Amino acid sequence: MAGVDKSTVSRMLGGDKTLNIREETRQRISRAVAALGYRPNMAARSLRTARSFSLGITIASLDNPVYSAIIRGAEQGAADAGYSLLIAHMDEAAPDSRVYHRLVEQHRVDGLLVTTLRNEKEHLAALKELQAPFVLVNRKAKGVRNSVVVNDFGGAKAAVEALIRMGHRDIAHLSGNPSRYNARQRLLGYRAALEEAGIPFRPELVVEADYTPDGGERAARVLMETQSRRFTAVFAVTLVAAAGALAAFHQRGFSIPEDISVVGFHDGTVAELLYPPLTTVRVPLEEMGRFAAHALIDIIEGRRRGIAKTFEDVEVIERRSTAPLRASRNLVVRR
Amino acid sequence: MAGVDKSTVSRMLGGDKTLNIREETRQRISRAVAALGYRPNMAARSLRTARSFSLGITIASLDNPVYSAIIRGAEQGAADAGYSLLIAHMDEAAPDSRVYHRLVEQHRVDGLLVTTLRNEKEHLAALKELQAPFVLVNRKAKGVRNSVVVNDFGGAKAAVEALIRMGHRDIAHLSGNPSRYNARQRLLGYRAALEEAGIPFRPELVVEADYTPDGGERAARVLMETQSRRFTAVFAVTLVAAAGALAAFHQRGFSIPEDISVVGFHDGTVAELLYPPLTTVRVPLEEMGRFAAHALIDIIEGRRRGIAKTFEDVEVIERRSTAPLRASRNLVVRR
DNA sequence: CTGAAAGCGCTAACAT
DNA sequence: ATGTTAGCGCTTTCAG
Numbered sequence: 001m002a003g004v005d006k007s008t009v010s011r012m013l014g015g016d017k018t019l020n021i022r023e024e025t026r027q028r029i030s031r032a033v034a035a036l037g038y039r040p041n042m043a044a045r046s047l048r049t050a051r052s053f054s055l056g057i058t059i060a061s062l063d064n065p066v067y068s069a070i071i072r073g074a075e076q077g078a079a080d081a082g083y084s085l086l087i088a089h090m091d092e093a094a095p096d097s098r099v100y101h102r103l104v105e106q107h108r109v110d111g112l113l114v115t116t117l118r119n120e121k122e123h124l125a126a127l128k129e130l131q132a133p134f135v136l137v138n139r140k141a142k143g144v145r146n147s148v149v150v151n152d153f154g155g156a157k158a159a160v161e162a163l164i165r166m167g168h169r170d171i172a173h174l175s176g177n178p179s180r181y182n183a184r185q186r187l188l189g190y191r192a193a194l195e196e197a198g199i200p201f202r203p204e205l206v207v208e209a210d211y212t213p214d215g216g217e218r219a220a221r222v223l224m225e226t227q228s229r230r231f232t233a234v235f236a237v238t239l240v241a242a243a244g245a246l247a248a249f250h251q252r253g254f255s256i257p258e259d260i261s262v263v264g265f266h267d268g269t270v271a272e273l274l275y276p277p278l279t280t281v282r283v284p285l286e287e288m289g290r291f292a293a294h295a296l297i298d299i300i301e302g303r304r305r306g307i308a309k310t311f312e313d314v315e316v317i318e319r320r321s322t323a324p325l326r327a328s329r330n331l332v333v334r335r
Numbered sequence: 336m337a338g339v340d341k342s343t344v345s346r347m348l349g350g351d352k353t354l355n356i357r358e359e360t361r362q363r364i365s366r367a368v369a370a371l372g373y374r375p376n377m378a379a380r381s382l383r384t385a386r387s388f389s390l391g392i393t394i395a396s397l398d399n400p401v402y403s404a405i406i407r408g409a410e411q412g413a414a415d416a417g418y419s420l421l422i423a424h425m426d427e428a429a430p431d432s433r434v435y436h437r438l439v440e441q442h443r444v445d446g447l448l449v450t451t452l453r454n455e456k457e458h459l460a461a462l463k464e465l466q467a468p469f470v471l472v473n474r475k476a477k478g479v480r481n482s483v484v485v486n487d488f489g490g491a492k493a494a495v496e497a498l499i500r501m502g503h504r505d506i507a508h509l510s511g512n513p514s515r516y517n518a519r520q521r522l523l524g525y526r527a528a529l530e531e532a533g534i535p536f537r538p539e540l541v542v543e544a545d546y547t548p549d550g551g552e553r554a555a556r557v558l559m560e561t562q563s564r565r566f567t568a569v570f571a572v573t574l575v576a577a578a579g580a581l582a583a584f585h586q587r588g589f590s591i592p593e594d595i596s597v598v599g600f601h602d603g604t605v606a607e608l609l610y611p612p613l614t615t616v617r618v619p620l621e622e623m624g625r626f627a628a629h630a631l632i633d634i635i636e637g638r639r640r641g642i643a644k645t646f647e648d649v650e651v652i653e654r655r656s657t658a659p660l661r662a663s664r665n666l667v668v669r670r
Numbered sequence: 671c672t673g674a675a676a677g678c679g680c681t682a683a684c685a686t
Numbered sequence: 687a688t689g690t691t692a693g694c695g696c697t698t699t700c701a702g
Contacts, residue, residue, distance in 0.1 A: 005673045010697055020671055039440040043387065044695035046378035047678050054421070054443075062403035063604060072397050075424045084443055086389070086419050089410045105374040108389075108419055213607050243608035250610050269398060272548050273578035275585050275610045340689050345681055355687055379679035382694050674701080685690070 002032035009033075013040065046107070054084040055296060056109035057137075058099065060092040060116045065239070065268035066285060067115060070137055073289025074113055080290075081297045083110075090116045097126035104132040111296045113137050113289075133299045135307055137292045138285075140181045145306045146299070148292040150283035152182050152265075155314040156189025159235050159263045159281045162316045164197045167325035168233040168261060171199075174209040174219045174245055176237040186237050186265060205231055209241040216244025224252055232325055233261040243274055246321070250275075257323035267317055276320035284311045337367035344368075348375065381442070389419040390631060391444035392472075393434065395427040395451045400574070400603035401620060402450060405472055408624025409448055415625075416632045418445075425451045432461035439467045446631045448472050448624075468634045470642055472627045473620075475516045480641045481634070483627040485618035487517050487600075490649040491524025494570050494598045494616045497651045499532045502660035503568040503596060507540040509554045509580055511572040521572050521600060540566055544576040551579025559587055567660055568596040578609055581656070585610075592658035602652055611655035619646045 002009070002025075009029055011019045032038070046052050055078050059067050071087065078085045086109055088099050100123075103109045112134035117123055124141055127134050136147040163171050173190045176183025187206070194201055204227060209219035216236060223231065236242035242264030246256060254260055256276055264271065267282035288311050298304035337344070337360075344364055346354045367373070381387050390413050394402050406422065413420045421444055423434050435458075438444045447469035452458055459476055462469050471482040498506050508525045511518025522541070529536055539562060544554035551571060558566065571577035577599030581591060589595055591611055599606065602617035623646050633639035 006695085007674080007697075008672060010695095011672095014697075016698095022671065025671080037440070041382070041695055042441045042443055043378055043381035043385075044678090045697075047376070047382045047680085047694085048696045048698085050378075050678075052378065062397075062407050063400045065398045068397035068403060071422070072424055075422060084421050084423075084438075087406070087410060087422050088419075089407055103419075105372070106377045107374075108377050213604065240604075240608065247608075247610055247612070269548065269575075270605055270608065273575065273582075273605065274608060275582055277582070341679085342681070342690080343688055345679095346688095349681080351682095357687065360687080376679050379694090380681075382678090382696085383680045383682085385694075672702090674699105676697105676699090678696090680694090681692105683691090686688085 001036065002028040004029060010040075050107070051110050051300070052107055053082060054078070054086050054109050055111055055113060055293060056086045056088050056103045057113040058088045058090045058116045060090055060118070062089065065270060066138070066266050069268070069285035070115060070289035070292075073286035073291075074137075074293045075289075076286075077290035077293025078297070081294065083293070083297060085293070092116070092118050097123050100126050100130055100134075104130050110300045111135075113292055113296060115139065117141065133296060135292055135296050135299070137288065138182065145308055146295075148288055148295065148307060148309050148311075149181075150285065150288055150311045151314050152185035152283075153189040153192070154312060155265060155281040155283050156186035156235065157193045158189075158314045158316050159265065160190050160193035161197075162279075162318070163233045163235065163261060163263060163322065164193060164199070166233075166261065166322060169197075169199050169325075170205070170231040171233045171235060172205040172207070172223050172227065172231040174216055174223075174234060174236040174241050175206050176211060176241075177208065183237055190235055209237065209244070211238050211240055213240055213244035213247070216241030217248045218244075220245035220248035224248070231260070233322070234263070236262065236264045239264040239266045239268060239270060239278065239280060242278055242280075242321075243270070246274060246278070256321050258326075261322040261325075263316070263322060271317070271319065274321070279319045279322040280317050282315045282317050284313050287311060336371065337363040339364060345375075385442070386445050386635070387442055388417060389413070389421050389444050390446055390448060390628060391421045391423050391438045392448040393423045393425045393451045395425055395453070397424065400605060401473070401601050404603070404620035405450060405624035405627075408621035408626075409472075409628045410624075411621075412625035412628025413632070416629065418628070418632060420628070427451070427453050432458050435461050435465055435469075439465050445635045446470075448627055448631060450474065452476065468631060470627050470631050470634070472623065473517065480643055481630075483623055483630065483642060483644050483646075484516075485620065485623055485646045486649050487520035487618075488524040488527070489647060490600060490616040490618050491521035491570065492528045493524075493649045493651050494600065495525050495528035496532075497614075497653070498568045498570065498596060498598060498657065499528060499534070501568075501596065501657060504532075504534050504660075505540070505566040506534075506568045506570060507542070507558050507562065507566040509544040509551055509558075509569060509571040509576050510541050511546060511576075512543065518572055525570055544572065544579065546573050546575055548575055548579035548582070551576030552583045553579075555580035555583035559583070566595070568657070569598070571597065571599045574599045574601045574603060574605060574613065574615060577613055577615075577656075578605070581609060581613070591656050593661075596657040596660075598651070598657060606652070606654065609656070614654045614657040615652050617650045617652050619648050622646060 207219040209215040267280045271278040295307040542554040544550040602615045606613040630642040
């Protein structure tokens with residue numbers, strides 16, 4: 001229709017820098033493209049170039065706001081570069097490292113964003129023998145250079161500093177499993193804030209909660225039983241753990257924040273749904289997702305060798321679950 | 336390596352029914368496939384068959400547990416049939432019907448699962464001129480035959496019936512926008528339950544909340560201001576609205592469930608995080624997602640013309656936000 | 671400045 | 687019971 005060879009069209013649409021095309025020809029092609037509603041066929045392009053122009057993202061729990069934020073960012077980042085995002089759910093209970101292979105070997109994706117790493121060893125082994133690049137998102141692992149994380153340490157530190165600024169000194173921590181990167185960093189951030197303020201670290205104020213509401217509830221209960229009246233604030237490793245803790249405190253008749261201040265890690269709409277709305281530390285999850293997608297595409301397209309980045313921004317969002325320490329607190333159980 | 340033509344391999348792997356293959360040959364092929372770790376190249380298959388073997392799903396809010404459940408199901412359903420699921424986020428604030436076209440015209444997907452339909456008219460028009468099948472998930476629209484929904488009506492009815500069984504008669508409804516299918520059905524279910532119990536419908540007990548926490552909070556406040564003491568239970572159109580309402584009630588010093596019982600629609604882990612844990616009605620969202628994917632694939636592959644299905648199951652999950660009505664209730668505002 | 675030709679890895683129709 | 691052939695729609699090298 002434009003009276004030119006398809007190869008010319010291909011080069012023009014592909015933005016070939018070595019193409020010297022006459023303005024008039026370019027016009028004719030553009031008009032024809034518009035008139036025909038022409039879109040390159042991705043399958044043919046993929047076959048020819050041996051690339052799929054899509055990214056895969058492996059996710060363990062879709063309903064965790066942390067991951068939905070990351071996905072949202074990743075989808076944007078992929079779309080920015082003309083890539084699609086293919087989601088692969090991977091059950092944490094029955095993780096199967098073969099899904100990596102399935103996606104890559106079938107040439108469905110050019111690279112992987114991985115947010116799942118429970119059984120680290122097996123998964124890392126599977127990833128490493130993969131013929132495609134991958135970047136860990138919100139995870140770090142020994143021997144893996146490609147990884148994008150947020151400032152877990154700084155976020156935790158900021159949260160605890162905020163509590164200290166409110167006058168709290170007896171600050172407990174509902175921690176995660178310290179074998180995991182994020183939990184470890186947050187524990188270190190907690191300790192750093194205490195140390196800088198000259199508050200001695202008391203190991204008995206750290207109780208391990210997993211990332212579930214039940215875990216948070218149990219941990220809070222342990223804290224109340226072993227340390228009643230010996231803490232006035234709690235920093236929880238996660239929103240979900242914080243929510244569980246709130247429930248445990250409510251059940252014991254404590255008022256939040258009058259009796260105990262609570263801060264959680266990660267922001268999200270759930271934080272506003274809790275009672276009282278939860279003070280949290282917000283980290284740029286969506287931005288991290290977008291960046292990770294961009295970086296992965298850069299690696300795929302050979303513009304970059306690897307990526308190791310930490311998003312430093314942290315922001316404490318004060319809601320109603322925290323309050324200044326009052327001199328005369330009343331920890332008497334009501335009802 | 337197996338000493339046969341690639342077309343034979345193709346037919347065997349593709350499960351061609353008309354292929355009569357010698358057991359011995361089959362063995363040789365299988366061995367070679369295993370030895371080489373051979374996987375068909377999807378791009379070539381796509382080019383040849385003019386199909387992408389992937390489904391697209393359009394989602395407005397990823398962090399809404401309703402949609403994460405649907406995605407999870409859809410991803411499973413797609414994987415069952417060897418399809419991938421490609422997610423396309425579509426901002427409800429700035430919905431862009433062109434994303435449908437982008438996905439389909441680039442031959443990235445063979446069909447679309449659509450859960451987004453705010454600006455119905457424009458979107459439906461865009462979808463209809465699409466050269467690919469689509470099925471609405473959790474939505475219904477005039478003139479669209481393909482649609483899979485849950486029993487919004489029955490779920491709402493069951494929720495209200497549960498309240499009635501607890502002795503409540505003055506039951507308010509925080510509704511959604513009645514122009515939307517789901518909200519309308521839930522309102523009808525509410526009314527049907529009242530009617531069957533011989534309780535007159537009082538329009539002043541229905542207050543519109545949108546699907547946000549703020550909306551629920553506002554609506555609950557309206558209810559308290561205009562109807563104080565004239566209702567003992569609330570059925571909220573959504574989990575999120577229920578959460579907002581809980582906050583409003585707490586702020587006014589009401590105890591849940593002692594003063595007011597609250598039920599929400601849709602189950603999810605958030606329900607357990609609220610204080611008190613929210614009684615909800617659970618509908619099979621994940622199953623609906625899986626089914627929708629299967630049905631869409633059936634349509635794509637010509638085994639089915641269309642799909643119109645309602646998942647009837649509803650189940651009221653009683654948690655601590657509901658309680659039997661006591662004869663002597665105390666609605667006095669504390670504090 | 672543009673065209674011609676080859677070929678990516680499959681599948682489906684047709685041969686044998 | 688299996689092989690041969692053609693071609694899906696692109697991109698890329700090479701020619702002119």
